[in-house]
Amino acid sequence: MKQRLISLDVLRGLTMILMTIVNNPGDWGHVYPPLLHAEWHGCTPTDLVFPTFLLIVGVSIVLASPVKVLNGPALQRIVTRTLRIFCLGLFSGFFVRIHLFGLEGNALLAARLVVTAVVVVALFSDYDRKWQFITAAGIFVLMIVLAFSGIEPFNTVRIPGVLQRIAVVYLVASLLYLKTGWRTQATVGVVLLLAYWGIMTLIPVPGVGEANLEKGTNLAAWLDNLLLPGHLWASSKTWDPEGILSTLPAIGTGIAGLLIGTMLKSEGLGKVEKVKYMLTGGLAGIAVGWLWNLAFPLNKALWTSSFVLYAGGWALLLLAVLYYMIDVKGHSKWTTFFVIFGVNPMVVFFFTGMIFRILNAVKVPNPSGGSEKLDFVPYFYQYHLVPVFNDPRNASLAQALLLVALWYVILLFLYRKKLIFKV
Template identity: 40%
Template structure:
């Protein structure tokens, strides 16, 4: 990693939206007690979509938008080989970070039980593939790839019989994606909660790429100089609503499901992300209402760094003892109901991480991977 100072003008709404997504990601990933969590802060058991299920697709959507803002000027002035090598380096680092983290926190498992898929590896693969597509294809081509990916994934998951099962299905352990993950990674390298399937599996990365292509489409629209801001916002709301409706219709045949990252999930969450970004853009960049933005900008300017540290800081906070008890047992559990103590602890974790990111921000240090 290297630290640099940001010298170019940033679109504030992008940092706010990205920062809000990261704050939500930390909030839902670090409750004080996993046995006591408010329902909206939990993932769906399987089909369906809670507010928590929106966090990851919103981030991947923003990856696509950010690719446009990072690459648009460079794609005509910098050799593509250089840009792709830089993207490949970032991809390798993002994949390596969770592997190293696992070896630090779970040394007993070693390489033999290292989980290979995961959130950061999926972000890395999606980022790299979408960078290639943005540099090497036209928007029309990317639109076709988006459509074929969603339709093709639907056909694979619902029409092709799963080897060893004999029929296509969308159950956790017997769907096509789970079979491919066991074949490629083996059960020793999958999600620790199951070892038979993985919510960030290999096949599900295909529709996750479509989520970022959705972001590229919206980012390209935002960057257009031949459209008035009000026109941009109006059409973003329109596109978003249409995508949500299409997602809900497709849900009748291919259920909205985060773990499978179904095609209906891509449309539904991509539509909501487009609406949310349109609202942020209109309020912040068009109307100039920026008073509430600072908290989120601090997170958004160092989004990946904040997410990575969210895997370390809570771990080491848990090792701190006050009178022989943990911070959670001392500061929260005695004074709140179990479910509220868990929530307040999660908010406390977000605040601690924000303070760390605030120090980076005021020092004008922005970590680029």
């Protein structure tokens, strides 16, 4: 196993814990404001979670690449991993749409779990690299064909998503890192951010009029709806927060991670110097992002260029603090809890949604009477968590924390068995 940077694992683990908490409240109507995304423009602590993970992706690409060579095997490995991550994200949308042989209830759940097991085993099996690529490509093509086939269960499955964006950023950042130096990478990053600013604020929106940054009428929303009609975020249906155009500046976040990783890997810098560079870069990112916000508002859903710098700045400051505490001062005894989450992030990403779907397949009699049974998760929340807490926000948070605790038990077992599942 390659030597791991503990501070980076801790930051990744902290990111996964926060992502689990903010994505899984008991009641979306009762959530503490810092645990909600900004309504549109603006930035909350929750908005910083995903860009922090993408920045970590960029750093990890550098630290996991002992040699900068883009040959056939390296390209195949990168493309295979990209397809695997994309397929995991895409399959999450397919899971509840799988209907086989007219099955219902527990039988249908069992069938869906069998299909899930087949897909996961096929994607994760450690066999010949050529067949890894063929399998991942085959599953990807099959799901895309089903999505656009017109078959009723699949014709509204979401194509973009969090894992899908991670896959695209990983692909572009990996190729860029192996083919270019840090100066070219920095230039590409700057060009992407400036170009996105110009595209979003200068190009008129077909059928709408002048360029704008409003919800649903901006150019990114128009492009999403043009190319992926019916396959977008269910809450909006006409645009997607992980859409096509906004992936360009998200690649900029990954490139920022490449630059940080290159600096951390440099043998010509001492550890204290690296901390100073990260602190300076973090403060600069926050300052420039905040100033740019005056012309191009901070917006996570649009992934605006100002948001890239601002969110990246905060992520870099946190990494600097963790790096100083853990890798410079050696204070690492407290890190295990976070490392456990940090070394198996894709397991948490993929199976969190599955846990709720499986639990909700368990039907419980309605304590209030009536013949209609309740799904287990809302039943447990309403009748076992809410009565315990005076503030409904605490009950809502408690459900998310219980999920974190469940994941800790699962991941602790994997950690002790030295099982790290790499896509």
